[in-house]
Amino acid sequence: MIGRLIEKIRETGAPIVVGLDPQMKFIPGMITGPAFSKYGETLEACGEAIFEFNRGIVDEVCDLIPAVKPQIAMYEQFGIPGLAAFRRTVDYCHEKGLIVIGDVKRGDIGSTSGSYASAHLGSVTVGNTTIEPFGEDFATVNPYLGSDGVKPFIDVCRSHGKGIFVLVKTSNPSSGEFQDRLIDGKPLYELVGEKVREWGEDACDESGWSEVGAVVGATYPEMGRTLRAIMPKNYILVPGYGAQGGTGKDLKPFFDGDGLGAIVNSSRGIIAAWQNEKYADCGEAGYAYAARRAVLEMKEDISGAVFG
């Protein structure tokens, strides 16, 4: 799957992933109105509004980007109907040719991680029928439980041609509390980075890159430089651009000399662009077009900084 992602990054010239993390306050009344009329004040109405909102954005940006990253928490908060909207979003993005990174941050002891891996990247067999429960192409994974919490995901990546991104250094302000603490003179995130390299060694595809990547926040460019060197064959998914404070010039260290090696996520900055003064002329009806303009601007910012 990493090879396919790289191919699509090359096609689009955009190492960009759009975070489909809808909040109700981002969704225009022209979408929520009909959903509430149809379903009342229910979780079903929220699920319907979220999916319609996503569909509008996906239609406008699918030719510009290789991948989307729905954050499952934003769907899970609306219970079963929210998760049904997540599943519909995955399917719709696939129809539109996009790669889907499920930002699920799952991780547990071995057999339980295996179940999460089946849920998001693999399949379950019911009698003689094989079913993909959620059907993402990549998933994010939490490393706190160590190798036996991560390896079941890698097994499913191998059997189903999928990939993962393991949390190494997250973009949030308190990520340093544990991740930056020194162990034998090295911060924990470097040890996790070394493990990512090790876990991913036997999972390289024809591109030469590993199906096991890492999450490293745009907010920590110096750490990105170190981790890029520690993990030469592991793609880095970079959150924290835009609303969280990361800028184009922070991104260069995450990429290798060929402009490969990283893919940068923006969520709110794209999907809620219509609420930004800069795109106010798009209006509510143009929320998806505002997202398109924000993607084009992000592409230019990144190209200038990384490849300029």
Add this chain to the structure above:
Amino acid sequence: MIGRLIEKIRETGAPIVVGLDPQMKFIPGMITGPAFSKYGETLEACGEAIFEFNRGIVDEVCDLIPAVKPQIAMYEQFGIPGLAAFRRTVDYCHEKGLIVIGDVKRGDIGSTSGSYASAHLGSVTVGNTTIEPFGEDFATVNPYLGSDGVKPFIDVCRSHGKGIFVLVKTSNPSSGEFQDRLIDGKPLYELVGEKVREWGEDACDESGWSEVGAVVGATYPEMGRTLRAIMPKNYILVPGYGAQGGTGKDLKPFFDGDGLGAIVNSSRGIIAAWQNEKYADCGEAGYAYAARRAVLEMKEDISGAVFG
């Protein structure tokens, strides 16, 4: 909620939680048969079988124990219908007076953790309607992202009278890879334990115990002793008893002098007891009664070792 849990532990005399982690291979044909007849080879059939299996066990053990702990991965692997079975299980356990610990191991950056907290412990507001998406009483939380990944859960605990158990030292073999590494001479799990104490300080209820507890595996009793001392007001949820290798005598260090401070989980050892030679006389039809006998035996084992 921690006060209610302690009250129920006292009532039942059982610091025991039954892990409702159903696998299809644990479910007798008398349950799967009708589910597959009705729904075919679908995820709906799996969800129906899982719920019916759980219901039988809950009916047999609900007078013996204070709480259950469904592991959401076992439901998530069956997609939306699996998660609907999770929600039905939570509701049914509540009807039967049980406290429900959602073993969800969620954790993300601040605002996203807030969404997970609303999903599992809190509520969302849709127009003028307030809805509890999953409705558990406690949830397990992953600490890798630091304070701003955990605090949104604590905010919801305060506003909704709920609790959490933060992963400190997990029961699996590779948990030591990161958790045992020394930082300034102290293992990471101790630092996380200190943070659990700190996070929980302002969240004690009338029992004097904190709504913020910790997960520490039964497979590491010496670490349990240390962590019990580091976190004097934080309850410990202890997985790893039974099938994972922990025994009654390993448990004493997790409890304080009053026999409080810990609650021990067993999953497979209870819910799949009917497949154990020891309870073979229960037969398939007596799978739930076998679970009851296994709970009674576990209660005796723990009482003897901890209070004997």
